Amino acid sequence: MLEQLGSGEIQVLTSCSLIGEGVDVPSVGGCILLRPTQSEALHLQMIGRCLRPQDGKQAVILDHVGNIARLGHHLKERHWSLEGVRRRERQQAPSVKTCPQCFCAMASAAGRCPECGHRFRPERRSLKVVAGELQELGTQELRAEERRSQELKQERKREQLEARSLEELIAVGQRRGMKNPHGWARHVLAARQTKGHWSRIA
Ligand SMILES: [Zn+2]
Incomplete structure (x- = not known):
């Protein structure tokens, strides 16, 4: 089946925990993520199946299980270390956002969608000034x-x-x-x- 996938005879191959890691078929141009995971390593492994280089290929990844939102974009720079990661750092949510137009996932800092060109407008926060008079509050009023x-x-x-x-x-x-x-x-x-x-x- 892997051979047939490589030659294009088979268009889509699906499996449960069988082809998510290690399989090397460079012509595979996309992967559809249907398996939620909390493991960053497995997340990157699964996506890696369609990232084997081949001339002229542009891989498409369709994430139906929120792995990218949970574990980060696969092109994000990662710092690997043998020291282990502190709990708090590990639990920090990745900064990924989704394009409202085409649903492409990208780094939160991106000003423009790499897929459809949608421009993100910077969020503008303004202070609202309201006229008012200060009043002293008693203990009861404070509690209320x-x-x-x-x-x-x-x-x-x-x-x-x-x-x-x-x-x-x-x-x-x-x-x-x-x-x-x-x-x-x-x-x-x-x-x-x-x-x-x-x-x-x-
Ligand atoms: Zn877009």
């Missing part, structure tokens, strides 16, 4: 204020947890007046996948 803010926090948390799909999360983000509700929703989903049932997957 604290309670209100706690309730608001819990309410927002509940609303976010109840949104199960990407669309629902985007709607929540829009209601909250976020500048990039799509990006936020994807981020929340990716974090859930990492913390949730996938955390036990090697």
